[in-house]
Amino acid sequence: MTKQKSKSMIQRRLIPTYIFLGIVSFISVFPLYWMISAATNTSTDVSRGRLLPGTHFMENFKNLMSQQPLWRALGNSFLYAILTTVLCLLVCSIAGYGFEIYHDKWKDRLFSILLLAMMIPQVATMVPLFQMFSKAKLLNTAVGFMLPIISTPFMIMMFRQNARAFPVDIIEAARIDGLSEVQIFFRMFIPTMKSTYAAAAVITFMNAWNAYLWPKVIMSDNRAMTMPMLIANLITGYKTDYGMLMCGVLFCSIPTMIVFFVLQKQFAEGITGAVK
């Protein structure tokens, strides 16, 4: 009897928490719901504020397909985002590992300078970067797209911070067992730090997927169009077709959502710095 009573009291005490959480999740999920429902309505209905799903999805989709190279843009975005993620993870984890495991006074100073680079906004470096890339004949190339983003101070810092939790004993044991430094990195470090890699992958993938300004500046070719460029093309006219626009936005958001949901657990672990 008392047990039941205390249980119901706990439940009652939780009511405000649930109400609060309910409101917060509604606020977070509503834009997603609205995006999906708007993609199924006509432009006029969207602009009139209709919230219920409609029956115009196929029409919006057809309009989108007839106006924009959707599959090519999706393909390009996937190619660039995956390539960037893989290269960025490799480069930054090696750098972060190096800074932490082999650290000395000079490397620490170098690292501080690297962190200072985080403060410089991307816009400020755009013209000099453009000049460099134009001299190196990298304008309009996939390499030009990825090179500036495959190594970022933030990612190096993240790997360095997480490498701190990597037990030095293991490295010493491995050295005694005769593993080379490169082998230690690939065989010991990478498998142990997979949650950090997952978190870094999610962040890098999203950044690369959403990259807009730099790609737009150096790519002047229809065949290089990515999803964010496609979305931008949908809102520039004298007249906006909101249904079609939301249909495009839906296609642009799905891949990042999938990546996030797949790596969700590791992402949370990696961000909080847990090592297993």
Next chain:
Amino acid sequence: MKKKMITALLASAMVLSLVACGGGGTDSNGGGDTSSSGSGTSSSSDSNKLTVWAWDQNFNIKAIETAAEQYKKDHPDFELEVVETSSDDCQTKLTTAANAGDYSTLPDIVLMQDNSYQKFLKSYPDAFTDLTDMGINWDDFGKLKQSYSMVDDKHYGVPFDNGAVIACYRTDILKEAGYTIDDLTDITWSEFAKIGKDVHDKTGKYLLTSEGTGGDTMMMMIQSCGANFVNENGDAYIVGNDIAEKCVDIYTELVQNDVVKLVNNWDEYVSTITNGEAAGVVNGNWITATIASTEDQKGQWAITTMPSVDGVDSATHYANNGGSSWYVTANCQNKDLAEDFLKSTFGSSTDFYDAILPQTGAIACYLPAGESDVYNEPNEFFNDQPIYSTIVEYSSHIPEFTKTPYHYEARECINTAVVNIVNGTAKADALQEAQDTLQFKMTE
């Protein structure tokens, strides 16, 4: 097991990256090839090809593609590649390329908004080509439209779409309040305010809708008087500018009396039209595309002239808002082809303008086009009015005014001043602040 899977995943991702690197390599070569049509390394093989930056599939892009089709009839080898690039992106890319001193990424022809072009021509004069002697009879375009793409009596652009301002009203709502479209034709803003108040009292609708800080209403008002918020020296001219003060007075009164519905952004603006909250719209004629997309309001709209500013001698019922023109860049390797293409389509062909009108609704600035049958056809959506020829006629009456590279800055400053006045700031203070801010922005 899990560890193995992750390792396998990473390994396969790396393999994929190697394969893709190869792919990326060839891709980049492909990119290099197409860019060379712009940079001219292969101009012998690609001499009949032009690349264009433009935005809006249903409007600008369709228009220039139609032009290319027409041009192909006489020049079968001609090729046109349109790279869809939004107006903002055109500007970013131009700025970056110009600052880096490398124009090789620019296309042959670029579309630019009239209100932003002056800034670019003044900042980067060597990015564009002088077109004065390309063989167009420039007087076939309205004087005001020409002046947007001119510096020191030289022509740099071929005018394209028309930005003549129209007033559109919902005749059904007017009728409910006891008015007709004739009661709103050739009136002044104070008469408009009176009718607007009445309409709002009787129907709850607003006779005008406008964006808060990004709205064009103030700019259209002052430019309809042949004036601007800058003086001939290019300095901010708000304080002590009689016409500017009159416009500010009129507009604040409209806002305070619920005649105009002030909204925060463009999407809300469109929404006031589609959901029937607005009984009237004053904007560039391209707004008809948005209005006409609300099919259940068919036959309920009519167009007429915009109201004029009271008590100003130079006041008219005509102004311009928006519109754009085509420019040939310094990177164009085949200038003769680009000029000939623009001349024989946008610059002289009424057939061309007749062809694009039904497809795009793009109304010409080319005055002879307004006389054709296609332009005089009644439009079902607008109560069978021949709106296209009417708009071309309006565009020939628009007064010239002093232009400024800081159009958008001026718009923001003056709109902020109005919002501040409505919220209780003293008029003199608000205008002084607008004057100072605008002058400061001009030094940036």
